[in-house]
Amino acid sequence: MDKPDIVYTKVDEAPELASASFLPIIQKFAAAAGVSVGTRDISLAGRIIAAFPDNLTDAQRQEDDLAALGQLVKTADANVIKLPNISASVPQLTAAVAELQAQGYAIPDYPHSPSTDEERDIRARFDAIKGSAVNPVLREGNSDRRAAKAVKNYAQSNPHRMGKWSADSKTHVATMGGNDFRSNETSVTLSAAQAGPARIEHTAGDGTVTVLKDGVDFPAGTVVDATFMSAKALSAFLQDQIAKTKDAGILFSIHLKATMMKVSDPIIFGHAVKAFLKPVYEAHGDALAAAGANPNSGLGAVLEAAKSAPNADEILSAIDAAMDANPPLYMVNSDKGITNLHVPSDVIIDASLPALIRAGGKGWGPDGNEADAVCVIPDSSYAAVYDEAIEDCKAHGALDPATAGTVQNVGLMAQKAEEYGSHPTTFEIPADGTVRMIAANGDVLHEHTVEAGDIWRSASTRKAPIEDWVKLAIERQALEQCEAIFWLDADRAHDAELLKYVRPMLDEAGVADRFQILSPREATKISFATIRAGDTSIAVTGNVLRDYLTDLFPILELGTSAKMLSIVKLMNGGGLFETGAGGSAPKHVQQLIEENHLRWDSLGEFCALGESLKFLAQVKDNAKAKVLGEAVDAATQGILDHDKSPGRKVGQPDNRDSHYFFALYWAQALAEQTDDADLAAHFAPIAKALAEGEDAVTAELAAVQGKPADIGGYFQSDPAKTAAVMRPSTTLNEIIG
Known part of the structure; x- marks a missing residue:
């Protein structure tokens, strides 16, 4: 695999469409500093194609770029800009397969109920693509997510609209609280004797032993958890909540993460x-x-x-x-009759609940009107976070973005830490009996009595990522000199094991007095009080809470989570720069196809690009890259100061306009800087041409809006058609080349 200086990922949906417009600008500017920017395909379609090479022609086959990137991020040379990709549900997966088949790819159908060895092999390949399959491979480091200073300043000066909360709102969270994953969890830290390949086995009532998974390899010091959710308890809970919701006269909604x-x-x-x-x-x-x-x-x-x-x-x-x-059901799209229960990937908890809280606790009902809702979160592991957020808003009103402080996040995620969803160690139990996880030396690590239909799962968190996470938290707190909280519950099995690492490390570093250790509910309560006072808090969390909180607080503070600065300091020295949260925005694609207007905001890409260039300058001793990166910051500030972010409606400036103005401000900043005369001279005529061409460029971009756009495919668009749609300005194309 070639190693460009920076790898820019090819992904899906709105961010990939935006790349067709933005990436040529990046490559043009980076080349002036001797920086190469290449691409690697981690899109859903690309991963499907890579998984079935034997079915395809030589022209159709493509390298498994995700696997190659997985090796790259383990090296000190890694510098990857990671855009949001589809974490595929089964409906998305089958839709992508159908599209590829229609394009002439002999991809097999997804076998829902495999019965032959061939079908089981096909299913295994697809299962490796499903869900959050990309992030665990690339995240060989822990997460540092926060609002960039320019973005936060803009949000305070231009606060987004917040729904009004009422103290008597009927909106509330409902959770099981018993016989769920939280209450049944057990956790252990492996000794040296227990390290090595473990197995998971199910013993039925008649004594039949079935090995569910063998060879799950754990090094010493790994925190290994196991738990289950009772199917009977879940069903009874859901029936009870449906009845209570009807009596309350509010909307019913369930919030899960069927992708991760x-x-x-x-x-x-x-x-x-x-x-x-x-x-x-x-x-x-x-x-x-x-x-x-x-x-x-x-x-x-x-x-x-x-x-x-x-x-x-x-x-x-x-x-x-x-x-x-x-x-009545909470609706995803009232106009089209798409309910909360229609598609599992339509209502993702870390996006759906913050949006509901931002809207004053209101959801859309089937009658097209807003109403209060019950927010059903079956597992109680983190339901308290959302419950406390809702209760805080009932008591104190909506958060004011104009005055609110900020919650940063240091998240434990390296080497698939706490990845319940992405580990192949989750099972729907076939019969009453017992599930055991047995260590390499024969020790029984976990044992649960289960019934048919129960959901049993395990996850692990290795020692090195935990220690790196604590060090990163100490570093961030020292830089910010602000409140910092480990969101850990000493009464939860997994958290208690993590604390055996956290407390000694804080003591050894002499910084224990700078950190609080609080349960997620208490941490939520204090964090809301902190940001209501206009101050900063650092949430130091595990992987799932990292995912949830880096949507919750940015959506309330900034109006979106797509504008977060997201840096992954890879454990072997490289850098992974994520373009914020926010998903891949399928509704944006629909609008582009229908109206040729893309409202995707590339602010996250701008922030990631600047950090990537400055990181490259540091590790490669490239002074020109540093100048380029600092000019990116100036261009980002220019986008915000001059209100050049995309509008939501057709006829308004869109994503393509924002890229033109970013290029203009970037070129102007480079032409005016004094650290590199050669770069200044190179970009002066480009800045002049971009400025003089403003009327022509904006007119050419505006002229294409309002008509349907043909990109030649949804999951795998046609590159030439997509380029024609996303680069419609002849004037801009001639300047950029």
Whole structure:
């Protein structure tokens, strides 16, 4: 694999469309400093193609870029700008396969119920692509996420709209609190004797032993957790919440992460679909199963499959009756009838709940009106964070972005730390019995009595990432000199094991008095008080909370999580620069295709680019790259100061306009700087041409809006068609080349 100075990832949906416009600008400017910028394909379509080379022609095959990047990030040479990619649910995966097949790729169908060795092999390849498959491979370091200073200043000067909270709002969080993953968790730190390949086995009531997973290799010092959620308790909880929601007269919503938690959460989602359609499944469950209805894929999949059942009219009528008898559902799209239960990847907890809190606790109902809602989070591990946030807003009103301080995050995520969803150690239990995890030396690490249908899962966190995480927290607190909190609950099994590392390290560094150690609920309460006072707090968290909090607080503070500065200091010396959170914005793509307007905001890419160039300057001793990176900061500030971020509606300036103005401000900053006369001379005529061409460029960009755009594919667009759509200004193209 070639090693350009900077690798810019090829991804999906809105960020990839934006790259078609922005990347040529980056490459043009970087070349002047002798910096090469290459691309590597980690898109969903690209990963599918790489997984099935034997099915494809020589022209269709492509390298497994994710695997290659996985090796690169373990080296000191790594400098990767990582854009948001699709974490595929099964519906997204099957849709991508269908598109590739239509484009002539002989990709096999996704086998929902594999019965042959060939089908099991195909399923295993697809399962390696599902869910949060990219981030665990690339994140060979821990996370440093915060709002860039320019972005925070702009948000305070130009506060986004916040919904009004009422003290008597009926919106609330509902969680199991018992017989769930949180309450059943056990955790152990492996001794040297226990290190090595462990196995997970299920012993049924009749004594039959089934090895669920073998050869799960753990080094000494690894924190290994295991837990399960009772299917019976989950079903009873969901039925109870449906009844209570109807009595309260509010919307029903469930909030999961079926993309990251790619095995457990789709199953939980399926339980919610079946609970909402309980009388339908009691009467027609066998017929729905025979028709291929999979509730784990959502209500939409059930409705579609029901149409092919022999008694379709009867089943569809029963579904309508069940929907009418239940409380109204929180809607993803009221106009199109897309409910909270339609597709598991449509309502992702770290985006959906902050948006609801920002909106004053209101969600859209099927009648097209806003209403209070119950927010069902079945597992209680982190439900308290959202519950406390909602209660804080009820008590104190909405957060004021004009005066709010900020919550930064130092997140433990290196080497797949706490990756419940991405580890192949989650199982839906086939029969009553016992699940044990057995260490290499024969010690029983974990043992749980389970019933058929229960969801059992394990995860691990290695010693080196934990120690690196604590050191990063100490470093960030020393730089910020502000409040810092380890969001760890001493009464939770996993957190108690982490604290055996955290407390001695803080003591040894002599900084224990600079940090608080609080449960997630208490940490949420204090953090809200801190930012309401206009101050800064550093949340030092595990992986899942990193994911949740770096959406929650930015969405409240900035209006979006896509504008976060996200730096991963790789453990072997390289750098991974993520372009903020915020997902890959499928609705933005829909708008582009329908109206040729892309409202994706590349501010996260701007921030990541500046940090990447400055990091390159440091490790490669490239003074020109440093000048380039500092000029990126000036250009980013220019975008904010001159309000050149994309508008939401067709006819307003969009993503392409923001890239033109970024190029203008970047060139002007380089032309005016005094640290490198050669760069200043090089960019002076470019800055002049960009400034003189403003009227022509903006007119050419505006002229294409309002009409449908053809990009030649959704998951794998046509490069020439996409370039034509995303680079429609002849004037700008001639300047950039």
